[in-house]
Amino acid sequence: MLIAVERFLREFRMSPTRFGRDCARDPRLVHDLRRGRQPGDRVKRRIEHFMNIYRRSVGQ
Structure with missing residues (x-):
């Protein structure tokens, strides 16, 4: 997770x-x-969701 x-x-x-x-x-x-x-599953999902939404919002 940290690498991502x-x-x-x-x-x-x-x-x-x-x-x-x-x-x-x-x-x-x-x-x-x-x-x-070590983040729990809920925090991991929030991190992944945030990064995905942010990427889409800037057109990448």
């Missing part, structure tokens, strides 16, 4: 804090993932 998030952040030049806030209302989400946090 890191790629997304680079691809769209998004800050980790903004990603966490927009995705899961958790500004520390990416920081915690980088420190080894």
Whole structure:
């Protein structure tokens, strides 16, 4: 999950804090993932859904 998030952040030049806030209302989400946090299924689905919707909205 972290690899996909890191790629997304680079691809769209998004800050980790903004990603966490927009995705899961958790500004520390990416920081915690980088420190080894294992998100539950619900959070994983929210992350994947956010990235998919965001990609579609910018036409990628």
